Amino acid sequence: MSDQAGGARTVPKMITGRFQYDDAHTIDRYRATDGYAALRKALDMHPEDVHAEIKNASLLGRGGAGFPAGVKWGFCPPGVWPRYFVVNGDESEPGTYKDRLLMERDPHQLIEGVLIGAYATGCAQAFLYVRGEMALAQERIATALNEAYAAGLVGKNVLGSDFSCDIVLHWGAGAYIVGEETALIESLEGNRGMPRLKPPYFPAAKGLYMQPTIVNNVETMANVPWIIRNGAEAYTAFGAESSRGTRMFAVSGHVKKPGVHEVEFGTTTFRELIYGACGGIRGNHTLKAFIPGGASAPWFYDEHLDLPLEAGAVGAAGSMLGSGAIVVMDETTDAVKATWRVVRFFARESCGKCTPCREGTSWLEKILRRMLDGQGRPEDIGLLLDLCDNISPAITWPPKQTTICPLGPSAVSPIASAIMRFKSEFQAYCGGGDIPTSVTINGAAYLPPEGAPAGV
Amino acid sequence: MPRFTAENTILAKEIIGRYPLPKSALIPLLHLAQEQDGHVTDDAMVHIAELVGITPAEVIGTCSFYEMFKREPVGDYLVNVCTNIACMLMGGEELLAHLEDRLGIRPGSTTPDGTFTLEDVECIAACTEAPCLTVNYRYFHKISTDQADALLDDLRAGRRAHEIPKHGTLARVRQTIPADARAGAAVPGESGQPVWMKPKDEPEGASA
Secondary structure (H helix, E strand, O other), X not given: OOOOOOOOOOOOOOOOHHHHOOOXXXXXXXXXXXXXXXXXXXXXOOHHHHHHHHHHOOOEOOOOOOOXXXXXXXXXXXXXXXXXXEEEEOOOOOOOOOHHHHHHHOHHHHXXXXXHHHHHHOEEEEEEEEOOOOHHHHHHHHHHHHHHHHOOOOEOOHHHOOOOEEEEEXXXXXXXXXXXXXXXXXXXXXXXXXXXXXXXXXXXXXXXXXXOEEEEEHHHHHHHHHHHHHOHHHHHOOEEOOEEOEEEEEEEEOEOOOEEEEEEOOOOEHHHHHHHHOOOEOOOOOEEEEEOOOOOOOOEOHHHOOOEOOHHHHHHOOOOOOOOEEEXXXXXXXXXXXXXXXXXXXXXXXXXOOHHHHHHHHHHHHHHHHHHHHHOOOOHHHHHHHHHHHHOOOOOOXXXXXXXXXXXXXXXXXXXHHHHHOHHHHHHHHOOOOOOOOOOOOOHHHOOOOOOOOOO | OOOOOHHHHHHHHHHHHHOOOHHHHHHHHHHHHHHHHOOOOHHXXXXXXXXXXXOHHHHHHHHOOOOXXXXXXXXXXXXEEEOOHHHXXXXXXXXXXXXXXXXXXXXXXXXXXXXXXXXXXXXXXXXXXXXXXXXXXXEXXXXXXXXXXXXXXXXXXXXXXXXXXXXXXXXXXXXXXXXHHOXXXXXXXXXXXXXXXXXXXXXXXOOO
8 A cells, every 4th residue: 555646635544444453353453443433323313324424525436447336226116025235255356455455454444344334224134245366355354253143343232332243254266256136145045146137226225135136346345434433524635526535456467566556436547547557668668558447447548547447437438447456467478368268257257147248358358368379360350340340239339238137248448458459469370461441449548549550 | 073062052052043933044054064063064063954954965955055065074274365346456376376385285275284275266356456365264465475475484384373263153242142132033924014114293202
């Protein structure tokens, strides 16, 4: 963690403040650093007022879609009980590294956030779905929950109030797709983790056991204690108008100092993060491309460095802020290889429910692999793009959906990005070939900057 | 091919009781079976089906979806090397190739002595610490080939046994919900409006 440069005022570490302590995961340290003060405060408020505070804070979901948490909480149909609270701790989008830190380093902060959320929304039971591969996070949360139960902070009559809510720690078992909230619910019901057909669009209407269910990301819930303790007004004093508070970003790949940074949300730029906090590109190398928001995001380049880390600006430029995952590639990176590796991820993680994704991603992967193995054919560039066009017609941003969830259409992003920008690298693997006239590519980030020819 | 031990059967029933509907306990119980036997046996799945009240086919249906559940024996130590984009950029593939040479096996296979299974895995959320690997889901960040060699030597010699349990054991700390502190599962069709959700105009009463 490091402080963000720029700006005269100090931006507080709202969710990573305790990372400075080695024992931040213990209840003693947590209590000594304002821990559970927000829960006490919330229990003295009416649940509707707690909900209003989160709504007023404009807390955006930190899982990838960026939907306002307070609005989501309001989608529960009135009079339908019981309601459930589910925390999505299945962090596995390539490049994303924040929720694991929050769970391992400050599990009580997450528990306190969940208790406040359940109180505000009338959820009688909460489930913490932690990615299966994260053994330490599971141990830290189990220990923290055991401590919290012993202290009367969770379970029956929390702190002597009439609020009662069990938090059940639930381990996943290895499946990226379970990060999709309806797949997560299926998994929590004991089923194969396949996304549900929409509508209903929001689990808040019909979720776990078809009951109203709030699903929020770990980082989202980690913000809740700070907001309740300091108030929505203090929270909205930080960040851009559309993106309040702070946010964690993981910068990995070819930078001098890869790292996870909590910075002011929506005002910090990619340049400040990549060239400031992370020291710039390694060695004497130069930036080739960077992924701004996880494997699903179209790639960005030099001309995007001064964009703020804000969903609207990044979206208008043709990509997405996603899950706060920035992967930096220098000029030594083989664009075809990088594309193949990202596409292979989607091919391996497709749940197999929808044909365009199940068939499309695996064919894309096979063609790219063939090219890398020296067996590329001149028609392969056209074939790749034709497949992309079938998975997501017209290759737009945001991608058109032909599937129940966005996984399959996401595999189109790296291919369209790399072919439009680094076409000659693909041609070198294929013995030529060109973009077929039958295929249109429309995403803003796929198109070259003004005055520059495509694919050079 | 063992079923749950008496002790684990009690634990399994306790876990089932935490959930509003028993089938939700399926993944936790499959983890318990894997912890007991190192992998998920057919008999354990039959036992789970009996405990949860579903068919063995439904249990295997769920089990086979998740890559952490192994239905065949694997090595004592499952070495998972990340080769996804951030690790690929920082040498993850070279690390994997080195371990393939060193162990004499390809990803997805086990050394003849049953000590190591090697896997080539997708992003494990340690991207700023690339290249990285896990051994039985314990992380090793920014690991060089020399450090990986030393780690394998340590594991073979039993010098890491205190920090890395054999394959099957995930978290060594379990959640326990004391009976007197338990709020209880919220069962659909049984649980009504929570008492603390009274309309705003009514007096607060019991709030602390």
